[in-house]
Amino acid sequence: MVAVTPVLDAPRELAPAGRRRVRVWRGLALGLAAVYFLLPLATSFWFTVHNERQGFSLAPYPRILAAEGFGTSMLLSLGLAAATIVVALGLTLPAMLAVRLGAPRLRPVLEVVCTLPLVVPPITFVSGIGTVLRSGPDLLATTPFWGTLMAIQDERFPLVLVLAYVVLALPFVYRSLDAGLRAIDVRTLVEAARGLGASWPYVLLRVLVPNLRSAITGAAFLTLALVLGEYTVAALLGYRTFPVWIVTVAGSEGQLSVAVSLLSLLIIWLLSLALSGAGAGRRRSS
Amino acid sequence: MAAETTPRAWPAAVPLLAFVALAFGIPAVALLLGAFTVTEPGTGRTFLGTANLAESLRGNYLTTLLGSVRLSAVVAALGMLLGALLARAVVTSSSAVLRGAVLSASGVLANFGGVPLAFLWVATLGNSGVVTTAFGLGESGWSLYGFWGLVLVYMYFSVPLMVLVLAPALEGLRPQWREAAESSGAGAWQYWRHVGIPVLAPSLLGGFVLLFGGAFAAYATAAAITGSTVPLVTLQIADALTGDVLIGHENVALALSLDMVVVAGLVMAVHLPLQRRSSRWLR
Numbered sequence: 001m002v003a004v005t006p007v008l009d010a011p012r013e014l015a016p017a018g019r020r021r022v023r024v025w026r027g028l029a030l031g032l033a034a035v036y037f038l039l040p041l042a043t044s045f046w047f048t049v050h051n052e053r054q055g056f057s058l059a060p061y062p063r064i065l066a067a068e069g070f071g072t073s074m075l076l077s078l079g080l081a082a083a084t085i086v087v088a089l090g091l092t093l094p095a096m097l098a099v100r101l102g103a104p105r106l107r108p109v110l111e112v113v114c115t116l117p118l119v120v121p122p123i124t125f126v127s128g129i130g131t132v133l134r135s136g137p138d139l140l141a142t143t144p145f146w147g148t149l150m151a152i153q154d155e156r157f158p159l160v161l162v163l164a165y166v167v168l169a170l171p172f173v174y175r176s177l178d179a180g181l182r183a184i185d186v187r188t189l190v191e192a193a194r195g196l197g198a199s200w201p202y203v204l205l206r207v208l209v210p211n212l213r214s215a216i217t218g219a220a221f222l223t224l225a226l227v228l229g230e231y232t233v234a235a236l237l238g239y240r241t242f243p244v245w246i247v248t249v250a251g252s253e254g255q256l257s258v259a260v261s262l263l264s265l266l267i268i269w270l271l272s273l274a275l276s277g278a279g280a281g282r283r284r285s286s
Numbered sequence: 287m288a289a290e291t292t293p294r295a296w297p298a299a300v301p302l303l304a305f306v307a308l309a310f311g312i313p314a315v316a317l318l319l320g321a322f323t324v325t326e327p328g329t330g331r332t333f334l335g336t337a338n339l340a341e342s343l344r345g346n347y348l349t350t351l352l353g354s355v356r357l358s359a360v361v362a363a364l365g366m367l368l369g370a371l372l373a374r375a376v377v378t379s380s381s382a383v384l385r386g387a388v389l390s391a392s393g394v395l396a397n398f399g400g401v402p403l404a405f406l407w408v409a410t411l412g413n414s415g416v417v418t419t420a421f422g423l424g425e426s427g428w429s430l431y432g433f434w435g436l437v438l439v440y441m442y443f444s445v446p447l448m449v450l451v452l453a454p455a456l457e458g459l460r461p462q463w464r465e466a467a468e469s470s471g472a473g474a475w476q477y478w479r480h481v482g483i484p485v486l487a488p489s490l491l492g493g494f495v496l497l498f499g500g501a502f503a504a505y506a507t508a509a510a511i512t513g514s515t516v517p518l519v520t521l522q523i524a525d526a527l528t529g530d531v532l533i534g535h536e537n538v539a540l541a542l543s544l545d546m547v548v549v550a551g552l553v554m555a556v557h558l559p560l561q562r563r564s565s566r567w568l569r
Contacts, residue, residue: 022378029375030384037395037442040406043416047409087305095299102295110299113306115558119551120314121503123520124543127527128313131320131540163309170306229400231506232520236527243401247510250405258409261402269394 041262048259060259067256073245079157080241081227084165085220088173091166093216096177097208100186114174117167122232129164130237155239164233165226172222180215221275225268317547320540338541346517347542353517354502355549357433361440362497366490368441369448369497376449377456389453392446399443399500404510407439431512439507444497451496455489492560499553502546519546 048060064070092114099107117125136149152159189211193203209216231243240248246264250257324335341347376388410417411430418424429435459482467477483490505520512521519542526539 026375026379029371030379033372033375033445037391039417040410040442043410044406047416091302091305095302098295098298103299106296106299109303113303115554116306116310118499119547119554121505121520121546121550123503123505123523124317124546124550125313127523127540127543128317128320130527131316132313135316167306167310225397229397229402231400231509232524235506235509236524243506246401246405250510254409254414258405261405264402265394265398265406268398272390272394272397 041265044258044262048255048262051255060255061263063256064260064263067249067253069240069245069249070260073240073242076157076240077228077242080161080165081224083159083162084169084227085223087162088166088169088223089216089219092170092173092177092219093212096174096181097186097204100181101190110174114170118171122168122230123236125164125167126233126236129160129233133160133237158237158239160237161234161239161241165223165230168230168233169223169226172226173219176215176219176222177212180212180218183215184211217275221271225271228264228267317540317543320537321544323537325537338537339544341538342541342545347522347538350517350519350522351542351545351549354519354546357436357440357516357518358498358501360437361444361501362494364437365441365444365448365497366494369445369493370452370486370490372445373449373452373456377453388449392449392453395446396443396450399504400506401510403439403442404507407435407442408511411435411438431515433516436508436511436516439511440501440504444500447497447500448493451493452486452489455486459485488560492557495553495557495560499550499557502550502553 049056049058051057095106095110099110133149133153137146152163186208189207190203193207198207229243230241231247234241235244235247246257246260249260321338322334322336323332324337325332343351372388376385379385407415407430409415411423411428412418413424413430415430418428418430430439463481463485464477467481472480503520505524508516508518508521509524523539523542523546526536526542
């Protein structure tokens, strides 16, 4: 760097004209981007609050809550998200800790297993699941597994969706936890806690989890966003989750579906703000 | 000492591996078996063979597969170009507020897709969309429900994703390199040709395949916007799965799915090593 410093003056002399051109160019790029990204939001809002007969009215927004199917589909999606988050974290965290504590040879296996779902587009995954659900009953009719196969397809809480969503969420959960685990010295923490007489559950819940709080929150947020927005698997297996409901309601109530779409963008935005807020708080306190 | 505190660690990984073997392995095996199971039209007899795969690479099925590849390639190329320009404009800006706002907005929009995205654009540029009716675009031949309409909509999550991928790499470009190039007499074009682009290449290419993969796998947005006016492989598979298919050809959808997995697998095979390489670069 010291060697470069003396020549700094030469390019600066050329700067004013070039810099103005750069500024104009940058303003143009940012302006066009702003139009492209903000226009759909503004016009969609206008679309929901304006109609030919009544003029301006915010009526579609309160109507969402009363709309038929909104409550049940939203509750179903939130329930699926909660179950997916618990299962995904409950499976991934112990496995990743094991890799760091005493089974380093499992690391590539885990990496491949947790990246694999990225290779499989959701629609191909659901065509595999659909095949199993269609041909499974014939193959398992005489075995106790038949009951299991029926139980996971229960309309009220389709566990098969939780299974699918955990698989789809694995890459995101893995990456988030991996980043968190990189930042702490798992082995030293565990050995110190064990040396002081802490039990394994205590080590996990009171020593490791608090240190991984922002990584776990991040994984949970990504999973929540994934489940709340997932349409392909639920629609093709015939379950009425929140995104599937939006599509069915769009046929009869155009304004309502656009209003819900805007709100769901707002929810994602608030969630990500909350997440970055939690991450920043964590960094300040440590 | 370590051996005493952690007697056997590997059993903690067993539940995850068992879960993946069940929830991912069984559907994958079913997909493979189904794709290679051929049903004889007359007798209904089934046997293993490659007839489904051959059919999935012919005629209408091939059209949808190529349609998806073409759409994804256009989206990825345009998204890479526009995303790079936007990222450059943001990174070189002196306003920290602007940078923070654009990067966090990119984080939100890159995760925004599926059905809600489709409806925002239908409300804007669809047949009775606000902009369409205000400017009478319908008469001038505009349609959101075609190939370029989909490209326009897919840009909404592709460009922000490219910004997110590229911003750290652009920040890694040292001003000294630019200055060194200029003091040796290089113009802007030469600087980018010989310094900027080569340094950014892994990130650019990584972003390209990521965008390609995202557009290739997208189903919800396309289904909600076009129904099936644009030939896309995801729409074709969905049609077949929901019963809109000739008797004896059910497994062609599975073969088509397998084709998709192969394409997506190639994409990830390019992406993952690149990601590793560019993250090493920027350390």
